[in-house]
Amino acid sequence: MMGKMLQRYKDSDRMNHWFIALMFVLAGLSGLAFFHPAFFFFVNLFGGGPWTRILHPFMGLLMVIGFVGMFFRLWRDNLITDGDRAWRKEMGRMLKGDKEGLPPVGKYNYGQKMVFWLMTLSLVVLLVTGVMFWRPWFAPYFSIEAMRVAVLLHSASAVVLILTTIMHVYAAIWVKGTIRAMTRGTVSESWAKTNHPLWHQEVTKGR
Numbered sequence: 180m181m182g183k184m185l186q187r188y189k190d191s192d193r194m195n196h197w198f199i200a201l202m203f204v205l206a207g208l209s210g211l212a213f214f215h216p217a218f219f220f221f222v223n224l225f226g227g228g229p230w231t232r233i234l235h236p237f238m239g240l241l242m243v244i245g246f247v248g249m250f251f252r253l254w255r256d257n258l259i260t261d262g263d264r265a266w267r268k269e270m271g272r273m274l275k276g277d278k279e280g281l282p283p284v285g286k287y288n289y290g291q292k293m294v295f296w297l298m299t300l301s302l303v304v305l306l307v308t309g310v311m312f313w314r315p316w317f318a319p320y321f322s323i324e325a326m327r328v329a330v331l332l333h334s335a336s337a338v339v340l341i342l343t344t345i346m347h348v349y350a351a352i353w354v355k356g357t358i359r360a361m362t363r364g365t366v367s368e369s370w371a372k373t374n375h376p377l378w379h380q381e382v383t384k385g386r
């Protein structure tokens with residue numbers, strides 16, 4: 180029998196999140212197709228080479244627009260606090276599964292906050308550099324040297340975003356009871372007490 184559930188995300192938060200995740204997969208697979216011949220077969224998902232090339236920037240742009248929505252919902256909850264700095268020092272223990280006596284965590288822990296800021300940073304770089312070599316619209320405004328640097332930074336930040344997202348998904352699966360926060364919007368009270376005690380206090384006060 181499951182105990183009381185707490186609301187963690189609204190429907191609109193979840194739709195926003197899964198729209199970003201879908202665009203991440205589409206922009207990611209189409210981008211990988213250009214990155215290395217070993218991934219070229221992904222163009223089959225998008226109607227061949229030329230269509231993949233046409234669609235990729237639009238899918239990337241939609242991912243960024245989706246993330247802007249999420250960013251404004253969540254940036255305040257992801258500011259690093261003194262509590263996070265104390266938690267960071269004890270992080271090794273948490274990773275070994277020993278959660279007892281860790282400095283109390285609010286809505287997000289330090290690791291989640293770092294994921295949030297890495298996603299933000301890599302998406303900003305992807306957007307700015309991607310625009311710089313988006314033919315035929317914006318590329319003519321930039322020199323070939325600038326575009327070469329942009330291509331390099333675009334790939335590097337794509338690698339950062341992909342690795343960060345792998346970590347994000349791994350952590351969401353690894354911390355039992357987390358996935359349902361984004362699939363159903365709710366979490367159990369014991370999940371909240373164990374993983375986010377300050378947030379638990381905040382949402383249950385006055386009850």
Ligand code: HEM
Binds near residue numbers: 249287295298347
């Ligand atoms: C299959 C892929 C994904 C899964 C299973 C997944 C799962 C989750 C879950 C369960 C949460 C809630 C965590 C919590 O409330 O403690 C979450 C939050 C979040 N997710 Fe995802 N996610 C995926 C892909 C993505 C992608 C591609 C992005 C962005 C590029 C993303 C960005 C975020 C952000 C920004 C949050 C809020 C956490 C924070 O601000 O620190 N997710 N995700």
